Amino acid sequence: MAFDLNFLLPLFSVFVALALAIVFYNYKSSRDKKLLPPGELGLPWIGETLDFLKAQKNNKLYQEFVQPRIKKYGKTFKTSLMGSPTVVVNGAEANKFFLSNEFKLVVSSWPTSAVQLMGSDSIMGKQGDAHRCIRGIIATSLSCSGLEATVPKMCNTVQLHLDENWQGKNIISLYRFTKTLTFNIVLKCMLGIEVEQKMLGIFERVLEGVFSPPVKFPGSAFSRAKNARVEVEKMLLNIVRKKREEIEFQQGGEEGGMLLFRLVKAMIQGEMSEKEVVDNMVLLVFAAHDTTSFAITMTFRMLAHHPKCYSQLLQEHLDIKDNRKPGETLTLEDIKKMNYTWQVARESMRMYPPIFGSFRKTIADIEFDGYTIPKGWKVLWTAYGTHYESEYFEDPLTFNPSRFEKPVQPYVYSPFGGGPRQCAGSQLAKLNILILIHFVVTQYEWSLVNPEEPIAVDPLPFPSHGMPIRISPKLS
Template identity: 40%
Template structure:
């Protein structure tokens, strides 16, 4: 009996060891690399050298479309392809939850939409959409137009050369301050911009909080911005209470004015601040990059530039002098928006995104362990010949019939329930800016076509162009 008991006791650790080995074989192939750093520096180097797509392709050739690595301090599984996109945006159910890298979470706050799941995600997303949906945005076209015209008068008019990307970032920041915060031009807006630019530099960084690191600078800038936003929120809350302001005048006022059936505020103050920061980053960086790359495309593609100009001039000539753009005018800019969509296909502002496995997940024959980070790459399906024939050719006609594009293969704004709530805001912002740029100016590139990612695309010299004033033909 004692011999049998001893044998069983000896057998248990062996069985556990075998089981562990069996399970470990099911984890995707690859290496986690050096603790904390992992493959983060390699990916960041590839992005800055504009070879990130090649970096991903080499991994998939070596390990397949599912592989393990370590990014920004966490064990990660890289998923690649149309099936992976579908799994991320629709098939994951409750097994995949929102979670960004530690750097993004700490900089933007843990109650922003990218960190929320389930009922919290639905509640906060619905609140944001109430302001950002087309029905609401119609009344803000004129306000956006005023910011664009003022920007061109201040920074383009009378100039021979301009750096497009820095100027587009200035424009989108001013639009955000005007429409989302109701923050007037002046010292406070300028202080906001300085801290904001420092904050976004460390969004994708190794989360080592030591002096002189990008991450540390971004954290400190984030703290300053949150303090400024808290002051703005308190001021607007008081104005709404005293009924000297409307809850539709800007995004902060809108969110403060939203209450549920029990007359309880839908979003907490912390959630409002963290999501305002998220919308700031999304509306500032992505839109400025898209507009910059459309300008780059129009300089490189004369036939496409002529077609965009023709569409915009027809709209301009159909209106009495000085009459502002309307929502109906934007709906006529079909070709211009197809150019924007093709620009997003070839030069997506977002290279990839992150999620977290809420439980052990079986995917494509592998185990994604609970708590691991999931990294998916936006741009890869955009350049697959089987989905977009001759993918290196810039061809806006691909988007004449979007129903013909396979689901989950074109995802610059996400998909399914995770579709970016700021999609319509970005569309309006882009079309208004392009309308006035092409009808007022013509340009040619003074710099090469190279761009790096940091983490968004940054053209060399900020896309330096030579500009001329154009007269409406």
């Protein structure tokens, strides 16, 4: 009997230990599962990607993809997009938490194709101190005070493009015109580069591959974009090296392009490499190109749909024009008086944000909204998560510029992002928008050809037919 007991006791102990281990494992798994945000991951890799892309293509990402899941799961939910488990977050608290914790809890997560084409040494691919250093140089040049001396150049560029592209025309593509204009403003006014006719086409070939699959086979969008990137790089390297010689031999200064001067100066001082200068020049053109063009186009669209708003805006510009002598160009002080115009532009960007949001990648397990977001997962915040919610904006689907007469709670209005990654070129975009509006409304009568033109997305939004407008010069 003693033998049997001695044999059974260790066996019983092993059995109890295994049972406790199973119970603990099941408890831990159950607890961890409960801590994950609710939602569906779907099939491996595919997940809910097809639903996401379909909603995005229809320009109804928030209405068709995000809102139904908010109703089902709450403001924080999990999904799976492009092969990555992803948590979608919504609301001002979420925006503040994730955008302000860049480099601490999350890092920016761009598609491989975008990183390769914009350049791995651009600010979009930098983290921590390296990001802060480059951003400081760019932000100083693109701040309101840094841009003051550029205002006359921008005014001259806008007037020249109107004269060249609008005179004698009855209908023009507003979106195409603004894309060309913003491209020229960045190159001529900020980088001091004389624009040749072929340049825009080359840059646009690069941009066409930014969100395409990074597969380089002949004829693919990515392959064409990579080849165009080589052309762009050769062109910019020549410009950077020439500017370096000018600075080192004191033959040129900021007048040849304020931002280029500061980037090359930083390179000479060892703060940036030559590749970093070139990559950030490419990124600047990309960042200012489609997004600002779309913001301008949507502002004109909303003005056309709301004639009372247009009358008030027009009077603001006529008053500014009447206070200037003939031939005098706009000053920064004039632009600061365009308060209502900027309210209109902000409201347009609230309803039609140039970017829907952006992805981050967690670098640690994160506790948020009562859930755990595991390390290595993606996080998606969207501008729509506050822009379209009555919690933040009364009657959010109604166009109402006067809502911006009062300060807006931080991280509620986010067409330019927020935190350390907030768009460094937001003031440049603002000047672009306000200056062009001033010249157009004081010199031309205009109307939309197709007031209900649909907005397409591929992957950034754009008017599907280029937003054609009828124009005629104003009688003096």
